[in-house]
Amino acid sequence: MHLLTLGGRVKQVQPFKGFPPFDLGGEFIHGSNTVVNKIAHDSGWLVLPSSHCEDEEEGTKIYYKGKLHSLSSDQPEIKQARDTWSKIINSKYTCQDDEGESVSDSVQIRLEEKGLSRDVLDVIDWWKMKISAGSLVHYGVREGRRRMESKYEWGLGDFRLAESYSQLVKYYLDNSVHVDKRLNWQVKEVVWKGDDWSSSNLGGRILLRNQHGEVLTAKYVVITVPLTILQDGDITFIPALPVNKNAAINTIQMRGAWKIVCRFKHRFWPDKLQQIYSVRGFSSEIWTHSCDSPDSDVKCHVIVGFETAEPAEEKSVLSGQEVLDGFLSHLDEMFGTVSDPHPATDSIMDHVYFHWSNHPFIRGGYSSPTAHAYDLRHVLASPVEDRLFFAGEATSLRSCSTVPTAIETGTRVADEVCHSAGLNPCAKL
Numbered sequence: 001m002h003l004l005t006l007g008g009r010v011k012q013v014q015p016f017k018g019f020p021p022f023d024l025g026g027e028f029i030h031g032s033n034t035v036v037n038k039i040a041h042d043s044g045w046l047v048l049p050s051s052h053c054e055d056e057e058e059g060t061k062i063y064y065k066g067k068l069h070s071l072s073s074d075q076p077e078i079k080q081a082r083d084t085w086s087k088i089i090n091s092k093y094t095c096q097d098d099e100g101e102s103v104s105d106s107v108q109i110r111l112e113e114k115g116l117s118r119d120v121l122d123v124i125d126w127w128k129m130k131i132s133a134g135s136l137v138h139y140g141v142r143e144g145r146r147r148m149e150s151k152y153e154w155g156l157g158d159f160r161l162a163e164s165y166s167q168l169v170k171y172y173l174d175n176s177v178h179v180d181k182r183l184n185w186q187v188k189e190v191v192w193k194g195d196d197w198s199s200s201n202l203g204g205r206i207l208l209r210n211q212h213g214e215v216l217t218a219k220y221v222v223i224t225v226p227l228t229i230l231q232d233g234d235i236t237f238i239p240a241l242p243v244n245k246n247a248a249i250n251t252i253q254m255r256g257a258w259k260i261v262c263r264f265k266h267r268f269w270p271d272k273l274q275q276i277y278s279v280r281g282f283s284s285e286i287w288t289h290s291c292d293s294p295d296s297d298v299k300c301h302v303i304v305g306f307e308t309a310e311p312a313e314e315k316s317v318l319s320g321q322e323v324l325d326g327f328l329s330h331l332d333e334m335f336g337t338v339s340d341p342h343p344a345t346d347s348i349m350d351h352v353y354f355h356w357s358n359h360p361f362i363r364g365g366y367s368s369p370t371a372h373a374y375d376l377r378h379v380l381a382s383p384v385e386d387r388l389f390f391a392g393e394a395t396s397l398r399s400c401s402t403v404p405t406a407i408e409t410g411t412r413v414a415d416e417v418c419h420s421a422g423l424n425p426c427a428k429l
């Protein structure tokens with residue numbers, strides 16, 4: 001098994017002494033019925049609802065044109081955005097068939113056909129698309145619907161592991177003690193067929209070469225690198241991957257993402273407020289989190305800022321200080337009052353910021369529902385000549401982009417390899 005780093009996009013930091021680690025990448029379990037919930041249940045881990053507020057009206061807001069609105073607000077642009085999105089994507093409760101089969105798979109084209117204003121388009125973009133790392137320009141209807149269907153299957157609530165996703169990383173390490181794991185082994189070349197291959201003494205095995213020219217051989221290879229790594233051509237395949245595989249790699253979108261975790265001296269936001277979608281804001285999503293110290297009465301008041309897609313990529317050139325300043329100003333604008341105009345700037349204690357586009361071996365957030373990619377997902381996931389296999393979140397045929405779906409693709413590919421090797425399906429971790 002070749003890994004550059006343990007955990008990949010599951011990564012923790014423990015910036016606030018005495019409190020559990022924070023997840024800088026995957027953090028929530030989207031649903032109550034995923035493979036992660038099952039592992040957590042069987043392992044006896046504490047799983048917490050991400051929101052302590054039962055009432056969504058109070059707990060989740062949209063920040064639009066200087067005001068916090070409820071998700072069911074009658075504010076005209078918000079209402080129009082909600083209704084339009086529901087008609088296009090929410091296939092559970094609405095019938096799309098009345099739109100006919102000839103309509104475009106591009107959400108942007110469909111919305112433009114409806115003649116919606118720029119404001120409504122932006123509300124849809126920031127409220128509905130950024131959370132799946134998508135954006136108006138490339139979001140796909142069919143993939144968006146598939147993502148929605150999976151949400152219903154797994155359950156609509158969001159949860160988190162009390163001790164962070166580090167529990168899951170440890171779980172897999174404990175369950176793979178006999179696996180030969182190599183860190184900092186960057187695969188640069190995969191020779192899997194052709195003249196070089198048959199004239200060598202590889203005995204039908206695939207050759208892998210790393211950044212130092214070191215070589216390993218294997219009968220089957222599973223490629224699980226982020227989509228960006230394949231798009232950027234980090235790995236040379238000899239011979240090249242089939243044309244349709246490359247088309248899938250280059251069509252499916254995986255754009256940038258960053259996260260900032262800020263600790264404040266006191267809580268300056270309303271008690272029940274848990275989550276904000278900020279339209280055209282400095283960060284498109286904001287959530288609050290207050291946790292207790294296991295050893296004392298001290299509270300840790302945290303606000304997390306999160307952004308994906310093109311606006312996130314634009315910030316990849318900013319310094320950490322610039323992002324912190326921009327984020328705090330955004331919070332001041334939202335929560336400042338006449339008597340306390342800069343509540344965030346004045347009460348910041350500490351922070352951690354991480355931009356995933358700048359991670360040398362990830363270079364983005366996660367793949368997003370993409371126009372004209374519905375069938376290409378299957379192409380991306382399919383083995384090449386039963387020798388090269390493909391896993392990782394972008395290859396999920398249910399819903400891309402999450403930790404549980406990444407795990408599911410690993411199980412799928414393990415079964416595919418076993419099948420090719422004439423073995424019984426592998427044990428499921």
Ligand SMILES: Cc1cc2nc3c(=O)[nH]c(=O)nc-3n(C[C@H](O)[C@H](O)[C@H](O)COP(=O)(O)OP(=O)(O)OC[C@H]3O[C@@H](n4cnc5c(N)ncnc54)[C@H](O)[C@@H]3O)c2cc1C
Pocket residue numbers: 002003004005006007008009010024025026027028029030185186187188224225226229234235257258259356361362364365366391392393394400401402403404406
């Ligand atoms: C900011 C952020 C927030 C997120 N939030 C959530 C969330 O709340 N809930 C959720 O479920 N999911 C979330 N996700 C998504 C989730 O983290 C990912 O979908 C999932 O972890 C992807 O797992 P993976 O195994 O497909 O890829 P990765 O974890 O990225 O693993 C790929 C590995 O390939 C390695 N690699 C790269 N190049 C090479 C090479 N040439 N040779 C060898 N190895 C290489 C990388 O170092 C990495 O370790 C989030 C992601 C981000 C970035």
